[in-house]
Amino acid sequence: MKSVVIIGGGLAGLSSAISLAHKGFQVKLFEKNAHFGGKMRRYQLGTATFDFGPNTITMPEVFERVIRETGADPKDYFAFKRLNTHTRNYFTDGTHLDMTADQTVMKQNLAAFGIPRESYDHYLRDISTLYALSKEHFFPRTFASWKDYLSPSLTKALLKVHPFTSLDTFHRKYFTNEKVVQMFNRYATYIGSSPYLSPATFSMIAYLELIQGVYYVEGGNPSIAEGFVRRAKELGVELYSNTEVVQIQVSNKKATGVELADGSQVSCDQLIMNGDLLQVYPELVAEIDRPSFSNKKRDKLEPSISAFVILAALNKRLPSLIHHQVYFSQKYHREFEDLFKKRMYSDDPTIYICNSSYTDHSASPDGDNLFILVNAPALQDYETTIDVEKYKQHIYNVLETVYDLDLAPHITHDQVISPEQIQGDYYAYKGALYGVSANSKKDAFLRPANRAKDIHNLFFVGGSTHPGGGSPMVVLSGLNVANLINKMM
Ligand SMILES: Cc1cc2nc3c(=O)[nH]c(=O)nc-3n(C[C@H](O)[C@H](O)[C@H](O)COP(=O)(O)OP(=O)(O)OC[C@H]3O[C@@H](n4cnc5c(N)ncnc54)[C@H](O)[C@@H]3O)c2cc1C
Known part of the structure; x- marks a missing residue:
């Protein structure tokens, strides 16, 4: 054997x-x-359980x-x-847009932001093509020999998947509203990269969420x-x-x-x-x-981005929270410059919150179980200095002052998981979540x-x-x- x-x-x-x-x-x-x-993996704080890592x-x-x-x-x-409604996206002007794989509802939601139905249809058609190409040419390939790199079918496929257009440019072909572009651009972070640099190919991630749907186990x-x-x-x-x-x-x-x-x-x-x-x-x-x-x-x-995670157990269920929500930064472009160029934490971060107890009360019987994630720069060769407690408070402050989400009075336990811990716990290079950036x-x-x-x-x-x-x-x-x-x- x-x-x-x-x-x-x-x-x-x-x-x-x-x-x-x-x-x-x-x-x-x-x-x-x-x-x-x-x-x-699971974490437990008091009676609340949290899913670390893959939430979506x-x-x-x-x-x-x-x-x-x-x-x-x-x-x-x-x-x-x-x-059903998988992600609620909040913008700094107080508006929000729900994402769903229900195309009728999604088109209504986008119409409120001035996006015609045809633009969304066009977008879905194109990302479906990208997904089909990726599924055929990239997903099953191991690149185990040089022949894989030189395969004519791969070269042909590569040229079709917009390798030279950035995600941001690609999204602007379909959407004119800055907030909508920002919302779709966020898919770059699913591969730990910047929407202003990574190729449009990765908009096929949107296909997974917007056509196939988002799941909870x-x-x-x-x-x-x-x-x-x-x-x-x-x-x-x-x-x-x-x-x-x-x-x-x-x-x-x-x-x-x-x-x-x-x-x-x-x-x-x-x-x-x-x-x-x-x-x-x-x-x-x-x-x-x-x-x-x-x-x-x-x-x-270049390593992909890391994450600064707060796990927060609350003593109540906040009516404004659903399963997944995103609170966008004011200046998205600047946030990625901070992360990749300056290699620093952004003071205007986009904040993602997963509250799985919205779907599954048993995950946290006494209140919400918040997995709060902010993009963080990969670690430097020299020590990255961040005051963890101060940055955590900053995130709570942004949620309260910009988004009227006051968590502090309800928090019974919280814990930070920093890029340093991600590096140490999983031997992840520079704390990066997804290896090399795209x-x-x-x-x-x-x-x-x-x-x-x-x-x-x-x-x-x-x-x-x-x-x-x-x-x-x-x-x-x-x-x-x-x-x-x-x-x-
Ligand atoms: C905060 C965060 C949020 C995420 N969100 C999502 C999401 O919403 N959706 C999604 O799909 N993905 C998400 N991901 C990514 C997802 O978690 C990873 O892609 C996936 O879990 C990685 O699995 P892996 O098997 O490649 O590596 P890992 O899970 O890192 O497993 C590698 C294992 O190797 C072990 N190991 C390393 N060196 C040694 C050694 N010398 N001896 C023995 N053992 C060793 C490590 O301890 C580790 O357990 C997220 C990740 C993080 C950290």
């Missing part, structure tokens, strides 16, 4: 583990943290596929609930990770938590095994790394064994490949590789790599 070792138990590593175990491989997965699921779930069929392909019924592991989104863990165990995957891999052993361009923190060695035929490629690969493999991915090359890559055209399409160029049995899965960041994409990377390994044997 061929053996596979997986470093990291995030969604991508778990997907590979399940798929390979089902295909008959002997799989051992090592996770440094006490929990599996990586960035998708799209493409439920991708998660279901992991289970279904092993002959089991996904419904026995997790259940998705589609949200019963019992909280981390139920997906828990379902994956259960299925992995049923298929015989050996899962080790609190077990850090400290070295990958390489001999003649082949990974022979890994060394664990306690000094023990585990050999394998194939090795998958789910830990962040930009941080963990250079840490675990001596530079001499990875000439194609030197530290210098890594240092040139701000340069090259980095947007040529993310680090799923197979190491210098070590032929080492594969990469997860948000820092293909097809991209975001929870469904990392699951696809896990499945794609499992299929590739299976095909090679």
Whole structure:
């Protein structure tokens, strides 16, 4: 029986583990943290539970596929609930616009902002084309060999997906209202990038939300990770938590095994790394064994944005809050200049709040459970100085003074999760949420490949590789790599 070792138990590593175990491989997965699921995890403050990481779930069929392909019924592991009005977008002038996959309602909502129905139809048609191209040419590809890069079908597809137009320019083709453009531009942050730099291709993210819809998982989104863990165990995957891999052993361009923190060695035929490629690969493999991915090359890559997160438990349910809401900054362009050019926290931040207890009271029986997220710059090589308490208060103040949302009297517990903590907890390079940013055209399409160029049995899965960041994409990377390994044997 061929053996596979997986470093990291995030969604991508778990997907590979399940798929390979089902295909008959002997799989051992090592996770440094006490929990599996990586960035998708639960927090508890008082009686409130919070979903950290993925709050907005799209493409439920991708998660279901992991289970279904092993002959089991996904419904026995997790259940998705589609949200009607999925996101309420507030602007500084006091207006708001609800986003929904119900096209009739969405057109009415946009009409109030002066957007004709035909413009929205046109937009939906174009993003549907972009999505279809991405689904065919990018999602299933592992970029495991040079042939993948030179494939004529890929080149043809690339030219069709507006690689040279920015998201912002693309949106202005359809929408004349600045607030509407701002609302659609926010999709760039789903890949940790700037709408003024990242290619229009990524407007296909809007397709996922506005045509397929936004979902919540019963019992909280981390139920997906828990379902994956259960299925992995049923298929015989050996899962080790609190077990850090400290070295990958390489001999003649082949990974022979890994060394664990306690000094023990585990050999394998194939090795998958789910830990962040930009941080963990250079840490675990001596530079001499990875000439194609030197530290210098890594240092040139621009990390995606990080996040400053506040978890706040309230003692009441505020009537103005729904499941997802966004409170936009006054000057969106300046916010991205702060994040990417000046590498600093914005004093005029866009604030996202997820209140899953709106849909699921049991998540927080005594009041709202607010996951408050503000975009944060990736960490610098020097220490980023931010007074966490002061910035947290600043966010509460903006919500109160600009948006009349006074949380302070109702907060029973709160806790900040900073970019530094994201880096430390998940070994995320510079605290970045999605690996390399998509701000340069090259980095947007040529993310680090799923197979190491210098070590032929080492594969990469997860948000820092293909097809991209975001929870469904990392699951696809896990499945794609499992299929590739299976095909090679
Ligand atoms: C604040 C925040 C909000 C987000 N919002 C959304 C959202 O709304 N929707 C969405 O789809 N996505 C969202 N994401 C992104 C999503 O969480 C990630 O894309 C996804 O969870 C990443 O999964 P992964 O398997 O690639 O990596 P990870 O979850 O990072 O898993 C990698 C694992 O490897 C482990 N590891 C690393 N090095 C070692 C080692 N040496 N030994 C052993 N273990 C190791 C780490 O501990 C970690 O558990 C968000 C992320 C964050 C942080």
